[in-house]
Amino acid sequence: MSLPILGILRSVVPTLPYDNYIIRTREAFKFTQLELFIWEQTAASIFNWREVARLVQDSSSWEPLLEEIVMGLGPLLLVFLLGLGVTPLTLTQDDSRFKAFLTKHHDASPKGRNDRYCERMMKRRGLTSPCKDTNTFIHGIKDHIKAICGDNGNPHGGNLRISTSPFQVTTCKHRGGSFRPPCRYRATAGFRHIVIACENGLPVHFDESFFIRS
Template identity: 75%
Template structure:
């Protein structure tokens, strides 16, 4: 029985070696998007929330000027990359058909070095994202709808 698994394990390991590098990079960009912008169940959505989340997500060395957290399900955000919940916006972006609860954290204070202080603004709006291979990889924070 064990000897019969040997060739299968070898094929599996070899298969891992030929995974396209772009697929691994796309997964990294999607995970980075989730780290920077996704929080399904926020607590508070106030200044303390922003300071805690920005620190927890590694966005305070140096202090990131502005960051928006989107509060929804991963599937509803991913659906923007499809026609289910998104439509083309400009050359390379998609805009959500529905509004999402969001919390935008803006850095206040002079220094870009920690400790970072943030002001929270919470609300509901459509979001604009860039997608690669069906997953969000960038949130456009310059446009508000």
């Protein structure tokens, strides 16, 4: 069966016995079909196969070169991919959601905390197309917010956690009317406990309803 790396190699060095290379790779490390596929995907992104082609001048020298690449890096890359390569896809997604959370809700050192502050920050953080109805900015160190998912928070139902210590916050409430920009907001400064949703130890959602009720 032709796998991705075969196509790459065929376009670079048409004389290489690719099927033999794949067979030798699988036999050397007892790769399953999935493991072999992962190895090939990684190799395709790591190795400059055109440089390999330049180094390989005749059909008698390609095999030791490729075998050295596989023997030297194959097991290490496989461990990296299976141990750190599949799981990080989830971790990367979680990290991306945490960054999005910080963009929406974190402002370490606010200036003003008044209506103009809200209108400026809501626009700067991309929350005015259309105008978001309510948004709260948490002030302070982001690691303290992150810690709500750990020892600075208590369970609050489902994946929600309530902070054990209060935070300085500014809530921006849309004044009403059209939700098309320019957006106008009313600011409310506060100092209170907050509730957030956590996933895999990271904040991903701010519970505005709890803040409004409190």
